[in-house]
Amino acid sequence: MPILEGKELHIIGFLCNWCSYGGADTAGVGRFVQPTDLRIIKTPCTGRINPLFIMRAFLNGADGVLVSGCHPRDCHYSQGNFFARRRLEVLRALLPVVGIAPERFAYTWVSASEGQRWKTVVERFTEQIHALGPIPAFADPGRIETCLRGQANPYGGSHALTA
């Protein structure tokens, strides 16, 4: 479903297949109502998540990114979330340096049976992102936009060469 323009923000959720995706499923089976801004990308484990996924998502215009995995000591692959915990804590330090509010990113642990918890996580995070508003956009939308949507940027080269 396309995002509801003007009502929804772009929130990406990276969920591990075993615990968190199961938890989201449980929330669905229980017919819990929650905001629909968050769209899920399933990975086998949070340990598979390259911190660059999160950065790429933000630079591509995601307003919020959430990572959710098994609780530490309960990782389906034993150790994946231990590595993820370290990597994602380190990533958090980079966000404010490039001008991205660190509250736009969060990581959490939701197990397969925690449907109610998943609903709470999604509600709280979506609220948090709406409070921050859309992420700042680059002044130049990019060559694809300008060529396909007919905006004025005919010269080639960096956007500054058209100022």
Next chain:
Amino acid sequence: MPSRLEELKDGIRKALPDLDMVLAWGQGPDSLRRKPLFIVSQADIDKIVWDPCCSPNLAGYLTGLRGKKVGIVVKGCDCRSVVELIQEKLVDRAEVTIFGLHCEGTIDPAKVRATLPGDARGAFGDCRVSDGRIRFASDTSLQNLAASDAFYDKCLHCSDPNAGFCDYFIGERGTPPPVSTAPPDALERLEAMGLEERFRFWEQAMDRCVRCYACRNACPLCVCKDHCLAQSRDPHWVDQTDHPREKLMFQVIHALHTAGRCVECGECERACPMGLPVMALKRALNRQINELFDYRAGLDPEAIPPLFTFREEEDRIGEKKWS
């Protein structure tokens, strides 16, 4: 009492017969620049130069010389690069002979020429550090500058001016460069800005970037340069459009790939032809790693970099409670 340069040359002269080559510095294309010198014969030893202009970090060449017995002359930060490479087994300790020095700080030619515009095109001779000032003779007069007007930014925060791990230490150990008041560096200036202002700062800065990858190729730890993820088509992390988004993404890739490994030798900033403050990202990540894991790269050849491992209970990672 021989000068440090003489002692260094002597040490290399004695060691060279057992080595395939020694890496040191020689005279560069102008009076403020020195270049890497690859010493293979005794005659090459006469070309060695040692002064505050010897900024290049030679450690980056070691990974391309595996299988050879290589000597290398290092300053404090260079030495940490070598140690980090040893920690990660990218360099074989047994193949490297390390000649360590105390570094008084290194000259940034662009800063000097900007501080002395009248002499910008001239020649500068005999650069020395004495009494907390950087002194050298230019075409027109004797000059002395404060460290903050002459040295690279990274030298103004130096904590390890002495090569910490070496086979031969040349000369006396000494203190970090003399800095009385340093103007705020890029990371400090960024942290004084609001979030959106920081975003615009990088958007503007990245306009100058030409994606030459000098920063990456100069980094001693970037051993993947021929196969860098940033240049792969599948997966397509970064595209070829000349847009600040792509160029900033590359910088983020570089910073995250060197997190916990970077020793802040400053080669990335030195190499950048467009004067981009790319060290700011790495310093922020190193600071976080130091806060979380009490770790700094390149100090202990036996240490395991923190992102290569984990603990079940992390002392300093509090986990967000979603109740």
Next chain:
Amino acid sequence: MVMTEARFIEKQALPSWLASMRKHRRVLVPQRREGLTLFRPLDPGQDLDLDGLSSEPPKAALLPRDEALFAFRYRRNGDKPPRWGVELIETPPNEPTLVFGSRPCDACGFATTDRVYNAGTRRDTAYCARRDQTVVATLACSRPGPTCFCHRVGGGPDNEAGSDILVTEVAKGYLLEAVSSRGLDFMRESGLKDGAGLTAEAATVRRAARAAMPDGPSLLAAPEHVRAVFEDTAFWERTAAACLSCGACSYLCPTCYCFNITDEARGNEGLRLRSWDNCMSPQFTLEASGHNPRPGKAHRLRNRVSHKFAFYPSLHEGALACAGCGRCIVFCPASLDIREIVSQAMIQTANAEGEPRHD
């Protein structure tokens, strides 16, 4: 030959005249940005820098860092059976441009790329469309920079190759003299006053600049020597030992012109992009099979130097593909010096063959 018509503008009137030129064209000038001098669209809030060599040449005016050749969009064309068609979308045309404040070495870069992209039956349509609408007003240099060696590669501080107008700084301002008919037409519509009375002063200034160039042997005879060391792998290994294989030299070079073409897509739409490429990168000659004819940095440096000082001259009547601007020397993180490399090749082969030729 410089044509006899001349125009003049006072120093203090220059910024407003340049601003007035923006009504009908893009105006690119060297401006200070964070300690560098870069060619950017004229911005009254930024300082114009006409003193010294810019950090980056104005190459992007004719060869942009990236350029969409066309955009494309895949569309469903029916369901039984399902078909996809592709729509090609032209990119908008270029706008007329004035480049003001390039240096003779920068313009030599344009002359170099003209021979490749605008050569009789071989015309790169995108390049030529821009070239035909660009007026290059080159500022003659009054004194050399520390790494300038234009006079050793067939150029000089007042060389006209590649320019439409030669601008000389005189006591009261700038004298503009047309070099091409395009330059002449532009000057006639520029609204500037006649400058015929100052041509003698300008000629004196330029003569003094030529005399101020530092000593150094000509490199015009380099091609046969550089060609002669091609097989000497030890020479190239030694020369390239410090090279980092980055692209700083190529991207800041006024005469480097190689490009890459990639399709950049987002789902069903995207564009075919031409972007700068550089031969120092390992991927430059990497073939689909995985074979790479230039696997090491010595091979690649050999190619870069040989292209500029041997292969290109052999295709273009001895013209070197080096403008002598020295930016590669200034910006190389490993301090490689192309003057030294070429000189070493000449010394080495001269020893082998005897006295070097002096023609």
